[in-house]
Amino acid sequence: MAESFWVDQEFIKQEYTAHKLPKGDYExxxxxxxxxxxxxLDNQNFVECSFEGCDFTNTNIAHTIFNDISFMGCKMVGLQFETCNPILSTFQFRGCNLSVASFHGMSLLQTLFEDCKLHQVDFSQAQLKGCTFHGSDFKDAIFDNTDLEQADFTSAVNFNIDPNVNHLKKSKFSKDGLIGLLKKYDIVVT
Structure with missing residues (x-):
């Protein structure tokens, strides 16, 4: 049970490494x-909150609820999103570095990843139906048994997605991006 409740508050340039953010509900x-x-940052409840320019590198987010959350320009390296509470989890990511993060097995329907660095991110077994990845960089990201139906990769770069082991029905790709679907075949496209 939450110890405290915060509504419409601003937290600016606060340091939560030596001491934890107080347990509670943040709306x-x-x-x-x-x-x-x-x-x-475990066992917290965030509803309709925004995080701007925050550093979450290797932060423990186990059992935390993120409902209708916006992350802008955040450093989120190594976060294990699959450990957070999946109930009502909805995110938007703009200009974030999510390298080495994991969304393994998560349902992230219609999530926005805009201009994000997604190097070595694990999307295996995730439900990414209808997600938008405008301007995002997927260098060495893992897609294995991932549902990418209706996902938009038209301006994404450096992805390597095997159509044989991922669901891609009605996904959108630019002509230049099609090479990311053919890498396993070692085909030279000029």
Whole structure:
């Protein structure tokens, strides 16, 4: 049970590595340039909150609820999103570095990943139906048994998706991006 309740609050340039963010429910709160790196953000409840320019590198987010959350310009390296509470989890990511993060087995229907660095991100067994990946970089990202139906990769780069082991029905790709679907065949396209 939550210990405290915060509504319409702003948290600016706060450091939450040495001491934890107080346990509780945060609704319609704004976090700007806060540092959670290598800390504990577990068992929290966030509803309709925004995080701008925050550092979450290797933060523990186990059992945390993220409902209608917007991340902008955040460093989220190594986060294990599959450990957070899946109930009502909805995100938007803009200009974030999510390298080495994991969304293994998660349902992220219609999630926006805009201009994100998604290097070595694990999307295996995830449900990404209707997701938008405008301007995102997928260098060495893992797609294995991933549902990408109606996902939009038209301006994404560096993805390597095997159509034989992923569901791609009605997914969108640019002509230049089609090479990302053929890499396993070692075909030279000029």
């Amino acid at each position: 319609n709160c704004r976090f700007v340039d806060c540092t959670f790196a290598k800390g504990f």
